[in-house]
Amino acid sequence: MSSNNAHESFLIYRGLKFFWLAIALVFVVIVLYIWHEPLDEPNGGSWLGYTLGVISAALVLWLTWFGVRKRQYALSATKLKVWLSAHIYFGLALVVIATLHSGFQIGWNIHSAAYILVLLTVASGVFGVFVYVRYPKLMTKNRAGLSLDEMMGKISELDQDILKEGQQLPEEINSALLKAVRKTSIGGNIFEKLSPKNVICPTTEARNLIETKFADMSLQDQHISKVIALLAKKTKLLRRARRDIQIKVILRIWLFFHIPLAIGLLGTLFSHILAVFFYW
Ligand code: HEM
Ligand code: HEM
Structure with a gap:
């Protein structure tokens, strides 16, 4: 059963068209292998x-070509989905075909290095699919209707209010608030993006300072209670903005394995072919 739903996932594209094609290819190859003496x-x-x-x-070359296709300017989102769907199922079929090609003769040599790189590249691809299926949903949920830009906009509005309130408050609080506005970062280096919980955040520090040291003053001084509320709003937004960035990084990071593995595979495949033609 096929549908033309534009939101159809790359996994079930056109009623699993490429899944069945890949199964057919694998089936023919297995039959030939059994029949062949x-x-x-x-x-x-x-x-x-x-x-x-x-x-x-041929499959390896075609799978690698996807990296070039992906970056071609004219490629529509639908075409990309078609390519990705085919990429996944023929990539998986490659495991069976390469295994039967080797006749299960795996050992410590350059031929098997090519084989192991096939397995690793495919494994990283499977991991990528897992990531692509899981994280976009989490991202939508975390955003709750706000884009990252909108979150940033709200944060800087809150910063204005925080600065205004701070002017009325004791020096210690005011300078903590100034630091919270000037030094709070969202993003940073790759490690900070990946684990925002480990980042020292001046906004959280300012909030902690006020809540621990000046909490009882907040009953008399409404500037303090107002600033506490503003800081609470800001930390909540910061958490969501950082989570948004974290998810974006996770969505990309597995490609740092998939692409080099694919290139390594091309290299060892080339050596394998040279080795069998020149030294056998
Ligand atoms: C030996 C087999 C494979 C090779 C050589 C290969 C190679 C590649 C290359 C070169 C790219 C382009 C990356 C880029 O430039 O951004 C890519 C993307 C991708 N591959 Fe593979 N791949 C293989 C198998 C697989 C398998 C089996 C799966 C899934 C089960 C898979 C999933 C993906 C995904 C999800 C993308 C990212 C598409 C995107 O970001 O738009 N790959 N692959
Ligand atoms: C992804 C592609 C490929 C992989 C992963 C791969 C892997 C392997 C492995 C693991 C073996 C078993 C080595 C052994 O007997 O110890 C093998 C054998 C062999 N491969 Fe490949 N191979 C690939 C492509 C090719 C291509 C394109 C050719 C030639 C055009 C080729 C020619 C051979 C030959 C002739 C042998 C037999 C060597 C022998 O046992 O005497 N392979 N291959």
Whole structure:
């Protein structure tokens, strides 16, 4: 059953079209492997072995080409989804085809290095799919209708109010508030983006200072209670803005594994082909 729903996920694109195509390919390859009776034990050097090797290498080139396709200016969101859907299912099919190509002869050599890189690249891809399915939902929930820009806008509005209130307050509070406005950062380096909980936040510090040291004054001085409320609002927004950035980083970070693994695979594949033609 197929549908043209624009929101259809890349996983079930057109009723799993590429899933079934990949299954069909794997099925044919397995049947050939069982039917085939090599002179020797099964290995990459029989006619079927060569055929499966060439199919595997063609798949690797095509899968890597996705990195180029992705960046092509004219590629629409729908086309990207088509490519990604095909990429995932043929990427998984590659595991079976490359395994049968090797005739299960895995050992400590350059051939098996190529094979292991296939497995690692595919594993990182599977992890990426998990991330793409899970995190966008979390992001929408965390944003609760506000974009990151809108959160930032609200934060700087709160900052104005905080500064205004601060002018009426004792020097210690006022300077903590000034620091909270000037030195609070959202984002930062990769580690800070990934674990915002470990970042020392001047806004939280100012809030803690007032709530511990000046809490009883807040009963008499309405500027203090107002500033406490403003700081509470700001810390809440900060937490959401930092979480938004954290999710964005997680959505990208697995590619730092997937892409180098894919490139490493290309390199070892090339060496494997050279090795079998020149040294065997
Ligand atoms: C992703 C692509 C490929 C992977 C992961 C891969 C992996 C392997 C592995 C693990 C073996 C078993 C090595 C052994 O017997 O110890 C093997 C054997 C072999 N491969 Fe590949 N291969 C790939 C593509 C190719 C291509 C494109 C060709 C040739 C055009 C090729 C030619 C061979 C040959 C001739 C053998 C047999 C070597 C022998 O046992 O004497 N392979 N391959
Ligand atoms: C040996 C097999 C594979 C190779 C060589 C390969 C290679 C690549 C390359 C070069 C990219 C482009 C990354 C970029 O430039 O941003 C990519 C993206 C991707 N791959 Fe693979 N891949 C393989 C298998 C898989 C598998 C099996 C899956 C999933 C099960 C997968 C999931 C993805 C995803 C989700 C993306 C990101 C798409 C995006 O951000 O738009 N890959 N892959």
